[in-house]
Amino acid sequence: MTTNNSWLLVDDDAAFLQILQRALKRHGIDATCSHSHAEALEALDTQPFQNCVLDLNLAGESGLQLLPELLAKQPGLEVLVLTGYGSIATAVEAMRRGATNYLCKPVNVQQLLGGFEPLAMAPELRKEPPSVEEMEWEHIQRVLNEHEGNVSATARALHMHRRTLQRKLQKHSRWRS
Template sequence: MLSDTPWLLIDDDRTFLDILARSLRRQGIDAHLAHDPETAITALAEQEIARCVLDLNLAGDSGLALLPKLLAQRPGLDVVVITGYGSIATAVEAMRRGAVNYLCKPVTVAQLMEVFSVSSAEPPLRQTPPSVEELEWEHIQQVLQQHDGNISATSRALNMHRRTLQRKLQKRSRWRQ
């Protein structure tokens, strides 16, 4: 068991949270569930929690916006950010804001336990270079984040037609599901 203190799981997907909490209990880890930022802040104030799993998208709210608030309330908190739509840009931003790691869904309990048990913050090096498609996707995500999610501004910055950018984003999001 990694900790005697419970974990805080924050995600707007109630089914995912229930399954994750049950899987953690089988490993001897108790978990408190939060489906929105307010519940998460309250749970952190009322419970002794050392580890947190935070979804990037909380039904329209940003997990990245919640992350500094959690760390301000509990400075020693280890937070792993999870998402169904991973990109290097959001991973870098999550780490910059204080996350100990960043994982793409689907996430297993074994992965979470490994991430929390690793003492080094250095991720393992990738064995193969990224494909051209992956590099393009990461660049698009970085420019999209620089323009606060504004598709028109991003398409201008990339010198790409707006519809082309939208098709690329839709195609990749369907592929990731």
């Protein structure tokens, strides 16, 4: 196994990892799967990796918390963060913590491979301004991130009832699917 074609995949969805691992193998990439924070760190102790695909939500744990630990173990590691609940706030935080790129699920293998290309090669960003709903979602995500995912603390900071916030989060997750 060469480090040039060795990837670490970190996601708690076993089916997604298996499909992704097979797809990458067809592109000549050897991928090791980890389903948790601890498994990912153990995998880094066994071999060097060139790239890492890291899910933002690992069965209740934050991939953002794991990101600096991955980079501390292997400083040259390129980490692409994946999420089903994308927001500008979490994208900025992922990049601040050392991520190479940030993509929203669902993604295909070509998008993942392109996600490790230099940002100069990235497609042009959207030109129209965000909608009010998108701006509200971004603000909610920023405050949620500041409170480390704690919905009750986020609701208090937003001066919003907790159930109202939960409905907004649930509604948005259905909309994103």
